[in-house]
Amino acid sequence: MKIEQIYTGCLAQGAYYIVSEDEAAIIDPLREVQPYLDRLEKDQVKLKYIFETHFHADFVSGHLDLSRKTGAPIIYGPTAQPDFEAIIAEDHQIFEIGKIKIKVLHTPGHTLESSTFLLIDEGGKENAIFSGDTLFLGDVGRPDLAQKKGSITQEELAGMLYDSLQNKIMPLSDDVTVYPAHGAGSACGKNMQKETVDSLGNQKRTNYALNQPDKESFISAVLEGLTAPPKYFGMNVTLNKSGYESFETVMNKGLNPLNPDDFETAAEETGALLLDTRSAAEFHQGFIPNAVNIGLKGDFAPWVGSMVVDVKQPLLLITEPGKEKEAITRLSRVGFDNVVGFLEGGFESWKKSGKETDEIKRISPDEFAEQFHTDIKIIDVRKESEFEKGHLQNAENKPLDYISEWAGNIPNQEHFYLHCAGGYRSMIAASILNSRGIRNFTEIGGGYNGIIKTGKIPAPQITCEK
Numbered sequence: 022m023k024i025e026q027i028y029t030g031c032l033a034q035g036a037y038y039i040v041s042e043d044e045a046a047i048i049d050p051l052r053e054v055q056p057y058l059d060r061l062e063k064d065q066v067k068l069k070y071i072f073e074t075h076f077h078a079d080f081v082s083g084h085l086d087l088s089r090k091t092g093a094p095i096i097y098g099p100t101a102q103p104d105f106e107a108i109i110a111e112d113h114q115i116f117e118i119g120k121i122k123i124k125v126l127h128t129p130g131h132t133l134e135s136s137t138f139l140l141i142d143e144g145g146k147e148n149a150i151f152s153g154d155t156l157f158l159g160d161v162g163r164p165d166l167a168q169k170k171g172s173i174t175q176e177e178l179a180g181m182l183y184d185s186l187q188n189k190i191m192p193l194s195d196d197v198t199v200y201p202a203h204g205a206g207s208a209c210g211k212n213m214q215k216e217t218v219d220s221l222g223n224q225k226r227t228n229y230a231l232n233q234p235d236k237e238s239f240i241s242a243v244l245e246g247l248t249a250p251p252k253y254f255g256m257n258v259t260l261n262k263s264g265y266e267s268f269e270t271v272m273n274k275g276l277n278p279l280n281p282d283d284f285e286t287a288a289e290e291t292g293a294l295l296l297d298t299r300s301a302a303e304f305h306q307g308f309i310p311n312a313v314n315i316g317l318k319g320d321f322a323p324w325v326g327s328m329v330v331d332v333k334q335p336l337l338l339i340t341e342p343g344k345e346k347e348a349i350t351r352l353s354r355v356g357f358d359n360v361v362g363f364l365e366g367g368f369e370s371w372k373k374s375g376k377e378t379d380e381i382k383r384i385s386p387d388e389f390a391e392q393f394h395t396d397i398k399i400i401d402v403r404k405e406s407e408f409e410k411g412h413l414q415n416a417e418n419k420p421l422d423y424i425s426e427w428a429g430n431i432p433n434q435e436h437f438y439l440h441c442a443g444g445y446r447s448m449i450a451a452s453i454l455n456s457r458g459i460r461n462f463t464e465i466g467g468g469y470n471g472i473i474k475t476g477k478i479p480a481p482q483i484t485c486e487k
Contacts, residue, residue: 130182
């Protein structure tokens with residue numbers, strides 16, 4: 022038996038490849054399926070089943086493409102109602118792969134169809150659980166994504182999750198290995214550990230959600246501090262449930278090189294968003310007017326989802342030459358399939374064409390420290406939880422996630438400084454503000470962390486201890 026966790030850091034997502042004898046199973050595959058096909062060919066095994074723990078909200082799964090290419094059926098837990106052919110398993114139903122077995126445990130709470138897959142090894146021992154978004158390391162799945170007005174509330178879902186954990190997960194042996202669908206950085210939980218594999222026994226001892234005295238306390242603890250989910254989540258659920266274009270089709274459509282003139286024409290004709298995926302350090306020195314910067318070297322896809330929201334929005338890409346495929350691939354993982362094309366030769370070709378460019382004023386932490394004074398206006402775009410742990414004097418917290426709500430209230434006369442933790446998010450914010458005609462700011466490269474390291478400003482203020 023072989024279990025391989027295929028972890029994608031930029032999505033904080035874990036897929037699983039399991040082999041026993043000449044058969045294999047894959048759990049929660051990513052959108053691009055070629056890496057799985059390569060593994061199957063290398064191991065000379067047949068894919069027997071594709072298991073989905075639930076209808077994912079934060080990424081588009083590769084279940085449909087993988088099933089089309091291999092003939093393997095897709096399996097969901099009880100109550101799932103996909104718009105395509107799939108096996109809807111019964112609670113405790115068993116599926117055999119070589120000499121091992123996968124037992125379906127229906128564990129609703131994160132969503133109504135959420136299921137955990139229990140692996141029983143060759144000797145009949147309960148070996149591991151693939152817990153999806155039911156149980157994370159250090160946390161449990163957020164119970165607010167499947168709530169519906171007049172039908173079911175997040176409190177009711179949290180209660181279901183409590184029952185699922187108590188009745189299906191907690192009775193399992195402490196030496197069972199936990200393989201979750203996500204790790205730290207995912208928006209599907211709030212308190213996840215950086216580790217991606219653990220024993221169930223350790224989770225029973227250390228996971229706050231598994232150590233609540235009763236259901237009422239569990240519901241309160243799990244819902245406390247839960248921020249609104251990213252707005253693109255619902256669209257991804259629809260794609261996973263209803264279907265989508267093949268990855269190859271999306272790639273072939275997006276790999277459309279455009280010279281500067283054709284790029285400009287395409288922008289005018291399609292209303293596409295100009296998405297510049299270069300680093301913040303490169304972007305601020307020169308970019309196409311109205312382009313939005315979300316760097317490829319970061320949590321690119323989730324931030325595109327949070328900022329752009331509409332997965333059907335046409336996109337035109339400006340990337341480092343040679344990074345076009347990577348950008349299209351990562352966009353497809355969160356359902357942004359409508360890439361119209363990319364600027365051939367990157368931003369340098371635009372500059373050489375003599376077309377108009379724009380810049381954003383960026384200064385270093387040391388330069389900011391020299392300009393700092395008590396009446397300075399500062400906007401901190403970090404999360405509220407980061408801000409509360411420490412922030413600059415006079416700083417106002419306006420999280421990047423909600424920029425569409427607060428950008429319109431920024432006075433266009435008074436100058437302000439803009440920062441995040443390290444410079445990635447603040448340049449996203451800066452590019453969005455700039456595209457909306459707000460230019461009375463200076464962005465701080467290196468962010469809060471760099472500013473504190475200078476040792477040249479007043480000690481950080483703490484709102485509360487957490």
